[in-house]
Amino acid sequence: ISLPYIKLKQCVRSATDTWLESNLFWNRKVQVTAGTVLVSKHLVREDLGITNVLFLFNSFLQLNILPSFGFLFDIDGVLVRGKTPIPAAKTAFQKLVNSQGQFLVPVVFVTNAGNCLRQKKADQLSHLLGVPVKQVMMSHSPLRMFKRYHEKCVLVSGQGPLLDIARDLGFCQPITIETLREKHPLLDVVDHDRRPNVLVSVYFSVVLFGEPVRWETNLQLIIDVLLTSGYPGNPYHRENYPHIPVLACNMDLMFGHGTFMVCLENIYKKITGKDLKYEVLMGKPSKLTYQYAEYLIRAQAAERQWKQPIQTLYAVGDNLMTDVYGANLYNRYLEENSRKASAAAAHCRSVLVCTGVYNPHAEVPLDTRENHIVPDVDAAVDLVFQLENFAPN
DSSP: OOOOOOOOEEEEEEETTTTOOOOOOOTTTEEEEEEEOOOOOOOOOOSSSHHHHHHHHHHHSBOSSSOEEEEEEEEBTTTTTTTEEEEHHHHHHHHBOOTTTBBSSSSEEEOOOOOOHHHHHHHHHHHHHHHOOEEOOOTTTTGGGGGGGGSSSSEEESSSHHHHHHHHTTOOOEHHHHHHHHHHHGOSOOGGGGSOOOOOOSSSSSOSSSSSSSSHHHHHHHHHHTTTTTTTSOOOOTTTOOOOEEEEEEOOOTTHHHHHHHHHHHHHHHHHHSSOOEEESSSTTTTHHHHHHHHHHHHHHHHHOOOOOOOEEEEEOOIIIIIIHHHHHHHHHHTTTTTTTTOOSEEEEEEEEEESSSOOSOOOOOOOOOOOESSSHHHHHHHHHHHTOOOOO
């Protein structure tokens, strides 16, 4: 039905004697005594009446047009399934960007994957939207902050383009397990007389990016490096404790790197009688991962010159033990440290989607209970926009 519309150009006096002059609606602005407020594009029927117009304006003025929140999206199971995009993701992305393809809210894509470069994950999302690589966060991304290790020789374990990953993170002297094995093949030989007394390379730390292919080789050589304080092939002395720093990414136990780490920990303790200690643990559900993700969220907001402080992070994922548990842990951390860290967000809310590994029949520990559950990522975006009363211009 075609309804007649007017360009409202008059002064209306409200019940509180506040004068409100509208310049609506073709230029999408409302003039108020306190200043200019941008609102969503709507038209006014000429028969609404002054009372209804005031109610409409008050509703507009209560909407938030600048984001005070950010999204932390998991990738696998939320946006894509394997290499296939989940249909709801395309609809969700259309709501997250403007006509120029710019995000309307700060967004970071957080994955526990660690055996590839960030660019590869960004390319994986290219069929949904052109995602800048700086908005993609891998399990190893926080290693960029550990500059004290960047200039030193580090032994890296995992699979994929390990040297490229390490250098992209800032490490200048990364050495792979394969290179160590090729340089010192006698470490694999039973004849102890042929082992060299001193090796040239000294390793100052070990970086575990992800599960390797040859577990037995990686376990043996990493243990040797730890027992000899970075001089593999030298005799083991019990006083070599604490061992050199170990930095580990992705603690997933089910078909993940966490199982390899459990093996490493138990072998080390069986030999030394002492616990293997990690300098840092990264990847969901670790606190460090969410701290770094929040840093990226704030950097985006500053780059877009959004002055509204980021108050709430919404972590959208399909895994109770990583996405939901991690968000809940970080929310607890934020609440406990709210007075100490005034620049941090106030809350981190977990939003569980049912498109991935989530099993509705599984028993749920208390710490893994989500704040919200929705069918898919599109419903998650709608929910958050509603909770935040967000109406982007």
